[in-house]
Amino acid sequence: MPYKDPIKRDEYNKEYRQSEIGKMNVKISQWKKLGLICEHDDEYEYVYDRWWRSEQCEEPKCNTKYSEGNKKCMDHCHDTGLFRNIICNSCNTKRRTKENSSGTTHIYKHGKYNTWVYRITINKRLYQKQSRDLEWLKKYKKEFEKKYLYNN
Numbered sequence: 001m002p003y004k005d006p007i008k009r010d011e012y013n014k015e016y017r018q019s020e021i022g023k024m025n026v027k028i029s030q031w032k033k034l035g036l037i038c039e040h041d042d043e044y045e046y047v048y049d050r051w052w053r054s055e056q057c058e059e060p061k062c063n064t065k066y067s068e069g070n071k072k073c074m075d076h077c078h079d080t081g082l083f084r085n086i087i088c089n090s091c092n093t094k095r096r097t098k099e100n101s102s103g104t105t106h107i108y109k110h111g112k113y114n115t116w117v118y119r120i121t122i123n124k125r126l127y128q129k130q131s132r133d134l135e136w137l138k139k140y141k142k143e144f145e146k147k148y149l150y151n152n
Contacts, residue, residue, distance in 0.1 A: 002124075007035050008034070020047050022140075024045070024048050027051075028044045028045075028047075030046055030072055031044070032044075032109075032111070034076075035081045035107075035119075036081055036083060037082060037107075038075065038083070043083075047074065048107060050086060051072065051074055051086050054072055054086040057086075057088035057090075058085045058086050058089075059085065059087045059091040062087070062088060062090070062091050064088055064090075065100045070089050070090055071088070071089050072086055072087070072089075073086070073088065073092040074086060075087045075091075075092055081107060090113030105140060107119075107134075107138070107141065110130065113130070115130045115131060115132050116130065116131055116132070117130050118137050118140060
C-alpha cells in the first residue's frame with residue numbers, strides 16, 4: 001500500500017477500483033467468493049474478458065441481448081466450481097432453481113487461509129467444512145451428501 005494516511009489510501013483505492021485492472025480484479029474476486037475455480041490465474045482473466053465482451057446470452061435456446069432488467073451472469077458448476085458459460089440472469093435463475101432442488105453445493109479455494117472450503121445449503125441452512133487436504137474434503141462431501149441429500 002503506497003499510503004499510510006487513511007484519506008490518501010482511500011482515494012488511491014477508489015481510483016484503483018475505477019481503473020480497468022481494478023474493475024477486473026474486483027469482479028474476479030467476487031466470482032472467487034461465489035465459488036469459481038480456475039486452475040491457473042490467467043484463466044480468470046480469460047473468463048473476465050469473455051464476460052466483458054459478451055453481448056447476448058450464450059444459452060443456445062435463449063440468445064437474448066442483455067439489458068438493464070436481464071443482466072449477464074457468470075455461470076459455473078456449483079459441484080466443481082468450473083466456469084460453464086456467460087448467460088442472462090433469467091437463464092441463470094432457471095438453472096439455479098433446478099440445482100437448488102436438491103441443495104446448492106460447491107468446493108472453493110479460500111486464499112486467505114490457504115484452505116479448501118466445502119459449502120452446502122440445504123433448505124436455506126448453510127453447512128461448511130474447511131481443510132487443507134482437497135482429496136479428504138471431496139470424500140467428506142461425498143459422504144455428507146450421501147447421508148443428507150440422497151435419502152429416499
